[in-house]
Amino acid sequence: MTSVVPAQTSLESTFPAAMLSAVGTKESWRKEVHRPATSTHKWWAKRLGTVFRGILTSAVTPEGDDAASAYGSAVNLAGAVVLDPFSGSGVTGVEVLKLGGRAVCFDINPVATLVQRQAMQPWDMQALTTAYAAVEAACREEVDRLHQTEDGRTVLYYFWVATVECPDCSDRVRLFDSPVFSKNAYPKRVPKAQIVCPECLAVQESRYDFETATCPNGHAITQRGAVRGQVATCRHGHSFKTLSALNGSRPDYEMYAKMVANRDGSKVYEAITDWDRDLYDECVELLAGWPDTAVLPRGELARGNNTDQALKWNFRQWRDFFNARQLVSLSMIATAIRDLPGPAAEREALCALFSGTLEFNNLFTSFKGEGTGAVRHMFSHHILKPERTPLEAHPWGTPQSSGAFSTLYKSRLQRAHEYKAEPADLVDDGTDINRVTGLSEPLAATIADSWDSFSATTVQAAYVAAKNSADTDLPEASVDLVITDPPYMDNVHYAELADFFHAWLQEMQPYEGYAQTPTTRRVGEVQHADPAEFGKAIEAVWAECARVLKPGGLLAFTFHQARISGWVQVVESLRRSGFVVTAVQPVKGEMTTSIVKAGAREPSNLDSVVVCRRAVDGATNPNRSTEEALATAQKGLAALRDAGVDVGAGDIRSVVRGSLLAYFASVGTSLDDAVTTQVDDLATGTITALLAAA
Known part of the structure; x- marks a missing residue:
């Protein structure tokens, strides 16, 4: 059986990145309001539901058709099976179900699986x-x-x-x-503050910018x-x-x-x-x-x-x-x-x-x-x-x-329930971005724990499981699309942080089969500080994706990485597992501001949507030279910049790296130090040119 994916898609050619970046930016300010189903619990690097809806609709929209209009219409995936091998908070699964598809959501971490189950199943x-x-x-x-x-x-x-x-x-x-322990979020507007005496712990009202004070017990207090x-x-x-x-x-x-x-x-x-x-x-x-x-x-x-x-x-x-x-x-x-x-x-x-x-x-x-x-x-x-x-x-x-149990019950569970019953999507009508209902199906999925039970279910269904996506029970040629967001090579190691929740959850057994192991760390985790180990682990997942994809199926994932070694390993692992990159599309990333981004040397605002097809299906990279690959990356970045999207040096560097490395891999070039140096030199030149023209 062949996939529902067209031979040439809008995702690969006319992806509406500027429009999706605009609606994604609005979502990023209040994810818990615009996508509450996936906001019932913390998970890291949660992607934007608007962007993933756009990826899905563009993936089934033929080249030349209006992908922006498809995003804002009631597209129906007609029961197509979509796999997310790194499902995280369940963003892909939710958008698949809303579009009438059948979701398969795997994550190696049981806390992530718990979050996904809340996002997709109904509550009485x-x-x-x-x-x-x-x-x-x-x-x-x-x-x-x-x-x-x-x-x-x-x-x-x-x-x-x-x-x-x-x-x-x-x-x-x-x-x-500092003795100032409470001040307003906008202190220049509201200078009133609370200070404590470090000597006797007396509390008194003052100003956030006081110079000296005396506590009721006579102790001198300074800002230091x-x-x-x-x-x-x-x-x-x-x-x-x-x-x-x-x-x-x-x-x-x-x-x-x-x-x-x-x-x-x-x-x-x-x-x-x-x-x-x-x-x-x-x-x-x-x-x-x-x-x-x-x-x-x-x-x-x-x-x-x-x-x-x-x-x-x-x-x-x-x-x-x-x-x-x-x-x-x-x-x-x-x-x-x-x-x-x-x-x-x-x-x-x-x-x-x-x-x-x-x-x-x-x-x-x-x-x-x-x-x-x-x-x-x-x-x-x-x-x-x-x-x-x-x-x-x-x-x-x-x-x-x-942040209390009773207040989160209202802001998380009740809000998520209302969204599941009547999902709303952010749509750009050309003059404004509004919440629109009626474009998506309600979320009321039956949760399956095996392929057999999933394939036997005729109602809305999601196969959700905590498992290593390199080793699944999916039959060969059973999946139409693979849409995902793989872990970073380094930086945030999800299992190390998720163990904080798991320490309690293993005692509570939230669902049947929840892990009883002392940690959520697992053999087979893709995240690894060693690039070679990262490449080996993610290759195993890509190889499984290639096995379960139907002929003509498509793999697309969002990615950004500060270190070029991360890009090298991703591109090389795709090549080794039989995939060819057919497009690299820059688009708005997960969030607009954060403490982590504020401290980064080159903070990231964009993701790259990396689109791939299997080599056995005759896929080829569309670029025919280094110059053409560079020009393709520059064109996409410039279009976003001209549309008012914040495009920084880190974004340019990451997108150019992805586009050029994908081209070199497609022509069999070894991605050695000489190539990565050439790529980074071209990326630096693009940064200078694009930022100067901003």
Whole structure:
């Protein structure tokens, strides 16, 4: 059986990159609003649903037809089978189902599989509401009691500071870098701030830019805290590296302030009292006698690119990431969810919701300030970065809370349910970009766990499984399209970060067959800092994709990579597995701004959509020379730049590398150092020319 893919597609020739970049940019500002089905839980490098809808519709639109119009119409994939071998948060699967296709979504990580299942399967909202109420009845009263003041008001947030002992004089040093612990997100507009006395922990109102102040107990306060970078200074003037003072132990933490919800709805900052300390000590005692049958995180951190910083601070076990009150409170919620009758999709949804709540309730979170969501989640840096001044939030929460179980229930599960029932797509009508309903089918997929059960299902179905995509049970020539976003060669190692969630989920068993292994790290993971190992692992997946593709089928994936070695390995692995690159299309990437991008030397705004066909099907690269390949890349980049899309040096470098390396691979040229040097020289020249013309 041949594929539904045309012999020549708009994806390879007239891809509407500028239009998709425009709608993608709008989506990127609020993914959780525009694509809530894939936003019920954290996953990294989540791609844009608008762009993947565009890839899918362009892949079934013949060359010469209007691919932009196809994107904004009710295209139907007519049951075509689409495989995503690196499914992540399930973006491909969701867009396939919305377009009437049948989705096969594999990811080697079980946490990703949980996220995908939430994105595609329906929930009975009456059953979900009943289950939520049962969890609330089981634990909320006690969680609330552990987060209250002496007069019964709710504490929304406790502020903590790490402390170490000076190696020279044993002085206890509070690791503040500034006494300003709360200010507005726009301080020049709203200069009011809260400051703490580093000496006695008195709290008072001031300005974010104050120069000197005196606390109620007479201590002088300046803008400078005890910490500058990696160096701390004690009250006696001894300076030392913070890490050297830990002596093999995790830092101690001390409460210094709290934000309280008054009965009239106002919020107030207050200093910590003996009541607060006694209440926390009660949590320490409770945890010491906590029943063995209750859910608590288990497992130890292993060395890794994204875990080493936490290990340097002596966080050894996953339970070290939480203080005693967090462990007690979160354990009560998790245990109540685990003990719900099941298995059922609604219980599974609450497991995923709880897991997502963990991101905002641990010792690696911090306070963002007034005028914005209060809690800065732990993965804002894509590494497990310890916080010297962590924020402890009320994990069940109130309507005034940020990142709490109750508030995320509304903003994630309820919003996702509404979207599944009536999906909306962002469409550019030529004058504005609007949300349009009626273009997509509702999401109500039956989740299959094998090819046999999937192929036997006649209703909307998705085969979703945690497995190595290099070794599947898919029959030969069973897939029309492979659409995916493979992992980076390096940088963000998903399994190392996903273990933070897995430490709890393995105890909760969200769905039947969820992994019971102590870690989500797996043999066969594609991510690897060694380019050769990365190339070997991804080649195995491409080879399997080539086996299961129907004659005339198409593989397309989004990619960007700062190191040219990553591009070399991707292109070489495609060639070795029997694929030929037929197009490299630049388009808007995952997000517009982030802390990670702000710190990058050449921040990326674009992805390359790499389109491939099998050599056995007669595929050829369309470029006939180095000059033509370079001109093709330049033309695509210039078109985006002229359409107002932000195109930076890193984007140009990555797209030119992909286009040129794909051409060289197609003519059998070895991608050795001489070729990569030539490619980078041409990329540098293109950067100069395109940016000068901007």
